[in-house]
Amino acid sequence: MAVELSLAPRFSGLRLACERAPSLSSPLFFHRACSQRRLFSTRGAPGGVVAMAGTGKNGTKDSISKLVADLNGDKMENDVDVVVAPPFIYIDQVKNSLTDRIEISAQNCWVGKGGAFTGEISAEQLIDMGCKWVILGHSERRHVIGEADEFIGKKAAYALSQNLKVIACIGEKLEEREAGKTFDVCFQQMKAFADSITSWENVVIAYEPVWAIGTRKVATPEQAQEVHVAVRDWFKKNISEEVASSTRIIYGGSVNGGNCSELAKQEDIDGFLVGGASLKGPEFATIVNSVTSKKVAA
Numbered sequence: 416m417a418v419e420l421s422l423a424p425r426f427s428g429l430r431l432a433c434e435r436a437p438s439l440s441s442p443l444f445f446h447r448a449c450s451q452r453r454l455f456s457t458r459g460a461p462g463g464v465v466a467m468a469g470t471g472k473n474g475t476k477d478s479i480s481k482l483v484a485d486l487n488g489d490k491m492e493n494d495v496d497v498v499v500a501p502p503f504i505y506i507d508q509v510k511n512s513l514t515d516r517i518e519i520s521a522q523n524c525w526v527g528k529g530g531a532f533t534g535e536i537s538a539e540q541l542i543d544m545g546c547k548w549v550i551l552g553h554s555e556r557r558h559v560i561g562e563a564d565e566f567i568g569k570k571a572a573y574a575l576s577q578n579l580k581v582i583a584c585i586g587e588k589l590e591e592r593e594a595g596k597t598f599d600v601c602f603q604q605m606k607a608f609a610d611s612i613t614s615w616e617n618v619v620i621a622y623e624p625v626w627a628i629g630t631r632k633v634a635t636p637e638q639a640q641e642v643h644v645a646v647r648d649w650f651k652k653n654i655s656e657e658v659a660s661s662t663r664i665i666y667g668g669s670v671n672g673g674n675c676s677e678l679a680k681q682e683d684i685d686g687f688l689v690g691g692a693s694l695k696g697p698e699f700a701t702i703v704n705s706v707t708s709k710k711v712a713a
């Protein structure tokens with residue numbers, strides 16, 4: 416399952432592909448040793464992270480079995496963290512069949528301790544099911560479901576308090592980019608996370624311009640790098656130099672096997688959150704390994 420979690424519900428499947436399926440989204444981070452800064456930095460765990468989310472309405476037990484079988488057979492370089500994010504209802508199936516080399520994420524969770532919140536899934540329950548990660552603030556949660564910045568920040572803080580690692584999503588809509596508000600929007604979303612989060616050690620930032628998600632309109636490497644640098648500068652000014660250099664910032668939005676290498680060459684792109692391409696069999700592994708290849712070549 417590589418999960419492409421497409422974050423949202425779109426498909427159900429895990430892994431890569433779906434037309435961005437629903438949900439597995441993938442972050443892929445790599446730590447690229449290609450630059451000295453990365454080589455010597457302590458950025459995150461070893462390597463990049465690729466996460467996929469997939470799921471929702473498109474997935475079935477059968478399609479997920481196939482994705483998991485593919486993922487189990489894929490050859491992925493060891494220095495890349497790979498995470499798949501199936502829909503809640505398939506987490507147990509994935510956990511019981513997926514190789515331990517790939518970790519499991521949920522696509523969302525409740526904002527606080529479990530209780531009488533019908534239909535919600537708590538961080539404690541995710542831990543109980545073997546999840547190590549949760550994706551929070553995906554654009555579909557923000558703009559389709561209507562979750563507010565502050566609410567998402569509180570979710571992140573609570574998930575971290577329960578020892579879940581958080582893939583914290585930010586990103587501007589097309590009209591916001593066209594109005595020259597990209598940085599304002601991203602910084603406001605960052606501030607909302609910072610207002611609740613006290614330790615960034617287990618946080619990965621996923622920059623996903625809304626206009627690039629599931630549209631096949633990928634941001635250019637320069638557009639993505641520009642925002643990643645700005646977010647790192649924001650960390651320097653508002654949190655610390657150490658958090659700025661150690662936090663992995665991954666890119667999401669129409670990443671595929673053909674564009675991942677150029678994106679990965681950018682200094683501040685530490686991995687990817689992959690939707691549709693994570694459901695296309697070997698393409699997900701190609702995305703993971705293209706990063707590593709680049710690193711080795713460098």
Ligand SMILES: O=C(CO)COP(=O)(O)O
Nearest residue numbers: 421422435629669690691
């Ligand atoms: O956010 C994403 C998945 O949830 C990205 O999806 P795509 O890679 O299909 O654009």
